[in-house]
Amino acid sequence: MRQRLALSRFPQRIQDEFRVRSVSVIVAALVVAGSGGTAPRLEAQAPSPLGRRPRIVWRAEVGAAASTPLVEDGNGVTVRRGIGPLAGADALIAIDRRSAVLVTVRAASGTLGVRSSGRRWSAGASHQFDLAVKLERALPAAIVAAVGVALSHLRGAADVVPFRTGSGSITTWSTEATLARRLSSSRPIDGVLSGDILRIAGQARESPELAAGWVGRVRLGLRYAR
């Protein structure tokens, strides 16, 4: 209660900082949650004896992504990415029998839509490319969880906020969390549910001026491990 009261009196900047720290708490909580119980082995093998290369497991993922709005304008305008396809690939190196580090490259696409006064129109396509580093951990019930950070590059129409600055592209960072579960005992195919939040920086020099914020995205897909 003391913390709640104190926060409510703090200026917006401090509260923003609290929210950023909340993300760290989320990531930490997921890591902690993934550390207990009996768990299945990850697909990658444990580190090899000294002098031998650790085995890299390659995985491919396809699916679809839906996101929260990119921009909300106080005049009633919303800029949003439509649900669109995604494809990605992981390179996974095992740390131990239940943990692994992975590097992911991923591309997603969707229409860039604008809505205002009951009307909707398209502003072309929007693409997002991610390079992520994640820590993966096997959990009970054949579930594998991963958390990580990503360098994200967004492309969209150069005449639509938030892409007006940067001539149609934004490079930023995001955090993500993934849960995957093996769908078949005979084939290495997982169902994957992921969420990520992406930081859009403020654009103080633009007209109209954009205040910084976060864009959330949910991804649902299938993953194949080789």
Place this chain on the structure above:
Amino acid sequence: MPLAGSDEFGSGCAMLAEGPTPGVASVSLLMLMLVACTTPSVDGAAPAYDPTSLTSGAVYHWPVGSDIAIYVVEATPSAQLGATARTAAADWARSLAYREHVLRFVDDATLADIIIRDSRAASPVETTACGGPGWSDPAGSTFFCPAGDTARTLELVSGAAGRTKVLITISVAVVSADALLPIVLHEIGHALGIGGHSPAPADAMFGSPTAVSPSARDARTLRYLLHQRPDVTL
């Protein structure tokens, strides 16, 4: 009105800040609230000047998200008006934040939503039958014909079926070369929906325009009015 939206966001964020310390059980909810509270946002600022001062408070504009086709009627082979109109339209397009309109030029009057003509050339559309509002000026004027909550299609003199709703007339012969762009820019501002004049000389919509591109104030005013429900849809 726009500020009310900001207040709502503020309340949501305050709830998040004042909520319990996040635990594992509330991680998902917290994540969603975090995103919902801090969506990148643009302030819904009031217009810099009244965009309806010439229309008795009535808002008019084209349906947002639509393409607007422009046809230019020259009186001389120099094509000076056409080149100036293209410059002015591109300037207005740059001031749009959400691609509310795509302004494109056509070579056929039957395809035009807006016709811009040199006053020395014969008008390709009939306007005398309608006594609707327009803005008369020795240098330029913008005319459309309201009919209830929409605007009438101006009939082409040729008798062909058309779709023109707005006629801009520019007295190219009486304006200097330097004054042409500010005047065309100003009239296209009216044609897009700004039914008012700015009190600031630096604005394109100043009554005696000299600005060669829309100001941030013009852009803000246009952005505001384009997202109001129109009393008259062009």
